[in-house]
Amino acid sequence: MKYVVVSGGVLSGLGKGVTASSIGVLLKSSGLKITSVKIDPYLNSDAGTMSPFEHGEVFVLDDGGEVDLDLGNYERFLDINLGKNNNLTTGKIYSKVIESERRGDYLGKTVQVIPHITDAIQDWIEDVAHVPADGSGDVPDACIIELGGTVGDIESAPYIEALRQFQFRVGRENISFVHVSLVPVMGPVGEQKTKPTQHSVKELRGLGITPDILVCRSTSPMTEETKEKLAAFCHVSPDAVMSTHDVPNIYHVPLMLESQGLCKILNVNCNNTNLLSEWKKMALNLDTLTEEVNIAMVGKYTDLSDAYLSVIKSLQHAAMAVNRKLNIDWIEASHLEDSWKSQSSDEFDTAWDLLRNANGVLVPGGFGDRGIEGKILAAEYARTSKTPYLGICLGLQVATIEFCRNVLNLTGANSTEFEDNPPYPAVIFMPEISKTHLGGTMRLGSRPTLWQVDECKIKSLYGDGESVDERHRHRYEVNPDIIKDIEAAGLVFVGKDETGQRCEIFELKDHPWFIGVQFHPEFKSRPGKPSPPFLGLLQASSENAS
Numbered sequence: 001m002k003y004v005v006v007s008g009g010v011l012s013g014l015g016k017g018v019t020a021s022s023i024g025v026l027l028k029s030s031g032l033k034i035t036s037v038k039i040d041p042y043l044n045s046d047a048g049t050m051s052p053f054e055h056g057e058v059f060v061l062d063d064g065g066e067v068d069l070d071l072g073n074y075e076r077f078l079d080i081n082l083g084k085n086n087n088l089t090t091g092k093i094y095s096k097v098i099e100s101e102r103r104g105d106y107l108g109k110t111v112q113v114i115p116h117i118t119d120a121i122q123d124w125i126e127d128v129a130h131v132p133a134d135g136s137g138d139v140p141d142a143c144i145i146e147l148g149g150t151v152g153d154i155e156s157a158p159y160i161e162a163l164r165q166f167q168f169r170v171g172r173e174n175i176s177f178v179h180v181s182l183v184p185v186m187g188p189v190g191e192q193k194t195k196p197t198q199h200s201v202k203e204l205r206g207l208g209i210t211p212d213i214l215v216c217r218s219t220s221p222m223t224e225e226t227k228e229k230l231a232a233f234c235h236v237s238p239d240a241v242m243s244t245h246d247v248p249n250i251y252h253v254p255l256m257l258e259s260q261g262l263c264k265i266l267n268v269n270c271n272n273t274n275l276l277s278e279w280k281k282m283a284l285n286l287d288t289l290t291e292e293v294n295i296a297m298v299g300k301y302t303d304l305s306d307a308y309l310s311v312i313k314s315l316q317h318a319a320m321a322v323n324r325k326l327n328i329d330w331i332e333a334s335h336l337e338d339s340w341k342s343q344s345s346d347e348f349d350t351a352w353d354l355l356r357n358a359n360g361v362l363v364p365g366g367f368g369d370r371g372i373e374g375k376i377l378a379a380e381y382a383r384t385s386k387t388p389y390l391g392i393c394l395g396l397q398v399a400t401i402e403f404c405r406n407v408l409n410l411t412g413a414n415s416t417e418f419e420d421n422p423p424y425p426a427v428i429f430m431p432e433i434s435k436t437h438l439g440g441t442m443r444l445g446s447r448p449t450l451w452q453v454d455e456c457k458i459k460s461l462y463g464d465g466e467s468v469d470e471r472h473r474h475r476y477e478v479n480p481d482i483i484k485d486i487e488a489a490g491l492v493f494v495g496k497d498e499t500g501q502r503c504e505i506f507e508l509k510d511h512p513w514f515i516g517v518q519f520h521p522e523f524k525s526r527p528g529k530p531s532p533p534f535l536g537l538l539q540a541s542s543e544n545a546s
């Protein structure tokens, strides 16, 4: 087993996850089987209870793990399926050690960060690295370990220490340390500054880890002079200083690292497979797309696109498949509401203009009642104007509420998530969900959806098969008692769960594409393998665009 440890310095948001995933792509292109571990040094057990405002989207795995969005990068870049243990958090490691202490595993000993926590971290990484991830059932050959946060944080100290020790456990020849840092460009002549990186490497070396490779984020390619300076001050070979400068799309990142000789440094032959030539094709294709398609995203975290990262990626995968350049028009759902008009008529008008000009509408998942009425209006607009619509999880629920209110004339139809006792409960709390605990208690992970009809638009895109497996994350469902009435009016629940009761997919009759899914198809979309609900949306929206 080979390990690549990716740490970060200077500041967060440098694209450490993309760098780590890209290194994974290079290793994979040499024929190795890859897995990854993301370390998040916070005390939460998992990302499930964290706000997308703070940490971006919560990514969901097949096994129901609610994890950091970087795991999504790994799954997409490497086309693998990870499990909840691939995301290690301080919450998880302390719980494990404290549980062992209560069992008496350390009887007689004082339990301490060193060695008990640091040993537990190393054991965890080693165990997870050996779990098959690419569907072949084979143990991986290499594991990318990404350490969240920046070097020097108090929280990450036990992990750095564990990784320092780990090099002796696995052998120095089996582990590479990559440090991702920033090279800012200053002044009128655009001087590339190396000092922040020097400091951060000094800190890392002070903690006992000497990086083998430096990856430096900058706006433009790093000059040879800058690379040499960094090499001299950071005790790294000049060939091992890589520049990750701005590129038109992220598919260029593995190619950019390869062209600077990273495969040679990692001692792998990246031409053993045709993976990199596929990436090259993808990166260049994406750069040359000119015909546009406009998708309106009606959500509540529209200032922070990381909150919808996988949805954006899935839209891009589907747009590439239909050869269109994707434009996402972000619409803050509450701006569509009448009440917003008095607050800011400009924002209200802009939101409606964007919606009316869009070729397709997407309402993504969400929690809480802010912007709900705006999302309902967006669903109504898409239904009545025959604009292609995809509703994901909450997006399915709001479209159902809209249909009940405006087609079935059930005034006051609502979800019990937004109103305690609505006159007409169209969406209700699922009976099996905990009312006392919020962490890890939703209906989570991969579950089957069984087709209820022989033919429909969405089924034809999913291909043959009695059922489809997609990932879930919800507490509420369409009220099973009203499904018959809704179907009689034309909104057909074409996919249901294994009990035949719970709605998973609806499709509206006599509409180019009006689909709602209770699951989150965005977590399984891959470049080159777009997710069917997104593909259908983009196909219909492209037709609508031309």
Ligand code: GLN
Binding pocket: 364, 365, 366, 367, 368, 392, 393, 394, 395, 417, 473, 474, 475, 476, 477
């Ligand atoms: N809030 C809704 C529920 O819990 C929708 C969840 C979601 O969109 N992920 O059912």
